[in-house]
Amino acid sequence: MTGSIVFEDVWKVYRQGRVEYPALRGVSVEVRPGELIALLGPSGSGKTTFIYLAGGIETPTRGRVVVNGHDITRMGEGERARWRRRNVGIVFQFFHLIPSLTALENVMLPMILAGHPPKPERRRRALELLDLVGMRDKADKFPSQLSGGEQQRVAIARALAADPPLILADEPTANLDTENKRRVIDLLVEANRMGKTVLYTTHDPELASKAQRVIKIVDGRIVD
Numbered sequence: 001m002t003g004s005i006v007f008e009d010v011w012k013v014y015r016q017g018r019v020e021y022p023a024l025r026g027v028s029v030e031v032r033p034g035e036l037i038a039l040l041g042p043s044g045s046g047k048t049t050f051i052y053l054a055g056g057i058e059t060p061t062r063g064r065v066v067v068n069g070h071d072i073t074r075m076g077e078g079e080r081a082r083w084r085r086r087n088v089g090i091v092f093q094f095f096h097l098i099p100s101l102t103a104l105e106n107v108m109l110p111m112i113l114a115g116h117p118p119k120p121e122r123r124r125r126a127l128e129l130l131d132l133v134g135m136r137d138k139a140d141k142f143p144s145q146l147s148g149g150e151q152q153r154v155a156i157a158r159a160l161a162a163d164p165p166l167i168l169a170d171e172p173t174a175n176l177d178t179e180n181k182r183r184v185i186d187l188l189v190e191a192n193r194m195g196k197t198v199l200y201t202t203h204d205p206e207l208a209s210k211a212q213r214v215i216k217i218v219d220g221r222i223v224d
């Protein structure tokens with residue numbers, strides 16, 4: 001179903017040479033459409049790994065990952081990349097904007113890749129999204145000309161660009177001052193009000209307190 005995440009006994013084992021490290025150890029969890037969820041856990045517990053699997057950036061070593069009703073463990077790499085463009089918006093801890101593109105162009109890029117919305121609407125929609133995150137007046141700046149908080153707001157606009165039903169955010173306030181932190185929190189809550197399923201990881205109590213539900217992870221396992 002649109003905006004849902006289902007993990008069924010998911011294992012992710014990273015291999016470095018001869019050493020194996022199980023980052024997720026049998027995770028089963030369900031996120032329903034429209035939920036606002038915080039994924040909490042200590043450093044190294046598997047939060048980023050969870051985001052990468054739910055977002056189709058990585059595939060599990062074992063188990064099934066079904067997102068928006070699509071079993072991404074059955075997709076090939078190309079299919080998964082195409083799926084991702086329409087199905088999920090990801091906000092990374094370190095923004096990951098493309099340095100050679102302006103804020104406006106960064107927000108338009110997912111629309112071009114997804115082929116949605118139609119071409120004549122893309123610029124207007126990107127400007128609307130930049131307006132939503134309070135960055136319209138800096139639409140023509142490059143990432144290097146923006147503060148961390150400004151870059152993160154552009155990254156949120158980009159995550160919303162192709163209008164995906166699911167937003168995943170990995171410690172989206174980790175590198176921000178109080179003012180920008182508040183704005184980013186408000187934007188994630190607003191995205192959820194717009195009907196999107198929003199799942200974020202955080203170490204920040206204020207951001208954690210906004211969630212409707214908390215999922216806790218320790219040593220790669222979900223705990224109650």
Ligand SMILES: Nc1ncnc2c1ncn2[C@@H]1O[C@H](COP(=O)(O)OP(=O)(O)OP(=O)(O)O)[C@@H](O)[C@H]1O
Pocket residue numbers: 014015016021022023041042043044045046047048049050
């Ligand atoms: N590419 C990789 N190769 C090997 N081990 C990895 C890799 N990525 C993550 N790990 C290991 O998997 C475990 C989980 O990592 P993950 O990044 O998911 O943790 P996290 O909960 O996001 O931590 P943090 O709060 O510090 O961001 C860690 O022990 C980490 O060292």
Ligand SMILES: [Mg+2]
Pocket residue numbers: 047048049170
């Ligand atoms: Mg992490």
